[in-house]
Amino acid sequence: MANHASAIKRLRQDKERRLRNRYDHKSARTALKQFRQELSKAQEETEKKALMANQGVLSSKLDKLAKKNIIHKNKAAHLKSRLARAIASI
Numbered sequence: 001m002a003n004h005a006s007a008i009k010r011l012r013q014d015k016e017r018r019l020r021n022r023y024d025h026k027s028a029r030t031a032l033k034q035f036r037q038e039l040s041k042a043q044e045e046t047e048k049k050a051l052m053a054n055q056g057v058l059s060s061k062l063d064k065l066a067k068k069n070i071i072h073k074n075k076a077a078h079l080k081s082r083l084a085r086a087i088a089s090i
Helices: 005-041 045-067 073-088
Strands: none
Touching: 005 045, 005 073, 045 073
């Protein structure tokens, strides 16, 4: 256990940040999974427009995770390009 007040505070902050990062990472993975399920069901042009709107929100979430170093920036770029390719193929 830490002996200095600053070390105790650092442990407390790290715990809070770790929980927040885990929540953000898990929520992004869940959003990706839901997006892929919607994508597999999408057939019509109106559904494509809805997916494009969701893609913007999801891309923003991935960019924020990459900015906070929760995921690597290249992974975020890779996921975003795969989503764009999947929507374009509809």
